[in-house]
Amino acid sequence: MLGRPNVFVEIGGLRQMSGSGGTWVFDGEKKIRSRLAASRPRHRILGLEDGRFAKMVMGSFRLRAGADPDPMTRRRLVNNRLVWRFLRRNSHPGLLRVFERVVDERGDEGFICEPLTTHLLNGDFPPHPATRSLRHFLETGAHLGDALQVLHSQGRVHADVTPYNVLLRGHESVLIDFDRAVRIGQYASELPGSGEGTQTVLTPQCCSPEHALRQPMTPASDIFCLAITMCSWVSEWVGVACPGEVQLPQVAIMRCAAGEYPHWDRVEERIVTTRVIELMKSSMSRDAAMRPQDGAAFAVRCRGLLHELPTETLDRPVVPLEQVAPWQEPREALETCYESLVSLVQ
Numbered sequence: 001m002l003g004r005p006n007v008f009v010e011i012g013g014l015r016q017m018s019g020s021g022g023t024w025v026f027d028g029e030k031k032i033r034s035r036l037a038a039s040r041p042r043h044r045i046l047g048l049e050d051g052r053f054a055k056m057v058m059g060s061f062r063l064r065a066g067a068d069p070d071p072m073t074r075r076r077l078v079n080n081r082l083v084w085r086f087l088r089r090n091s092h093p094g095l096l097r098v099f100e101r102v103v104d105e106r107g108d109e110g111f112i113c114e115p116l117t118t119h120l121l122n123g124d125f126p127p128h129p130a131t132r133s134l135r136h137f138l139e140t141g142a143h144l145g146d147a148l149q150v151l152h153s154q155g156r157v158h159a160d161v162t163p164y165n166v167l168l169r170g171h172e173s174v175l176i177d178f179d180r181a182v183r184i185g186q187y188a189s190e191l192p193g194s195g196e197g198t199q200t201v202l203t204p205q206c207c208s209p210e211h212a213l214r215q216p217m218t219p220a221s222d223i224f225c226l227a228i229t230m231c232s233w234v235s236e237w238v239g240v241a242c243p244g245e246v247q248l249p250q251v252a253i254m255r256c257a258a259g260e261y262p263h264w265d266r267v268e269e270r271i272v273t274t275r276v277i278e279l280m281k282s283s284m285s286r287d288a289a290m291r292p293q294d295g296a297a298f299a300v301r302c303r304g305l306l307h308e309l310p311t312e313t314l315d316r317p318v319v320p321l322e323q324v325a326p327w328q329e330p331r332e333a334l335e336t337c338y339e340s341l342v343s344l345v346q
Contacts, residue, residue, distance in 0.1 A: 034104075042076060042179070046104065051115045054102055055080070061107030076179075077109060083178045084111040086154075093169075094147025096176045116167035116174055121236045127318075128233035129171040134273060135306065135314040137230065140173050142302035144226055147175045148295030152219040156181050159188040159217055161225035162206040162239065163232045185216045204252035205239030206232070209286050212257035219294035226298065227283035227291075228261065234270050234318065235263035259286025270319045275305055 034054065037047040046054040059070075060077045087098045099112040119128050130140035144166065151158055159180040166173050180188050180201060188201060188211055202211050206228050208221040228239050237243065240255040242262050255262065261284055268277055279301055283291050292298040306314065 032102075043080075043110070044104075044108070048112065052099065052112050053115060054104070054110050054112045056102075056104055056108045056110035058108065060109045065107060079179060080110060083181070086178065090150050092147050092150050093172060094143050094175055095150060096174055096178075113176075114169070116169055116176065118167055119163070119233075121163060121232060121238055129168070130173065130230065131233050131270075131318045133315050133317055134271065134276060134309070137234075137271070137318070138276065138302045138306050138314070141226070141230055142299040142306070144173055144175060145223075145292075145295040145297075145299030145302060148219070148222050148226065149299065150295075151178075151181065152184075152222070152294040152296070155184050157184055157186075157188075157217040157219060158222050158225075159211065160203060161222055161229055162203045163229050164203070164238075166229055182217055184218055187214055188217055202253070203239070204249035204256070205241045207253065207256045208288075209257050209259050210288060212253045218288060220288040220291045222295065223283050223291045223293075223298050224285075224288075226295075227280050231261065231263065231267050231280055231284075235266045237263055237266075259284065272319065273309065273313055275309065279305065 033049045034046040036044060037053065038045040041058070043058050044056045046056060048054060057073070057077045057080045059073045060080075063074055063077055081101075084098055084101060087096055091097070096116075097114040099114075101109065101111050103109050130137050144161075148158060148161070158175065158178060159182055160177060161175065165175065165177040167176055168174065182188055206225055208217075208224040209215075210217055210221045232238050240252050240260070240262055264281075267280065271277055271280075283298065285291050292301055
């Protein structure tokens, strides 16, 4: 059992106390001012006055008060504690750093984590640091492969590697949001961390074929999603989403289930180097057996290319986006993708 959280997070405009500096001891507990940064169905994100953030489990106050909450809330709180414990024990630079467990003024429980920078695609943002050159691209791949291996070596799958869940600490990529992590061989369902439940929960544009088809998850499922995340930085489109297309989740899930990536032309024009493109394509194979089997294997492939490719190739800047031809309908039409999916399900 975890001990009682020893930090109380105050939401919103708490009045400044003279000489307190905004943080003080209150009823034997340190009290930190905060603001509501985001409210989601499952949790709230609080921005703390020291720049860090707190991730709070919505409705967990009922469990802590001895009331009987719904099974989903109980599972989320248990999972939040397990994620915190895992991240406290595993301090890889590619994993989110976490600090104290906390309780907010509502009584909801959560944990404090480090501040990170979000990199948004299709916005007024500079290119992702990984796309400065092939060297940066492959080094980032090896770094994130190592981070994933921390989970894989302990029998778990992240199950939600997406551009939204890889943030930046300076120029260093950091994997966050372990809420959907499951044990190898389990399904990713609406009950976080359990592998139970009847519904599949996923990010439609960036899910593996196994995830889309509700099949057991393996470390190779994470590798599919890592590759699609890295290609998203290059294509500047999130996963399999396409410009000018109604972003229906069913369409994106169908593409992922069939292993059809619509932006290969754009990625190939920018990366150019055949062996790097081959690594990305094999990592996004519909057949999980064709992919690197875990984070360590993917990192080895990336470092092998860093060792084998000529220096001038590695240090050449990735082709600027403005020099790439405008997006066009992918060679594999949606109808072909649908036929592929039907045959796969049958």
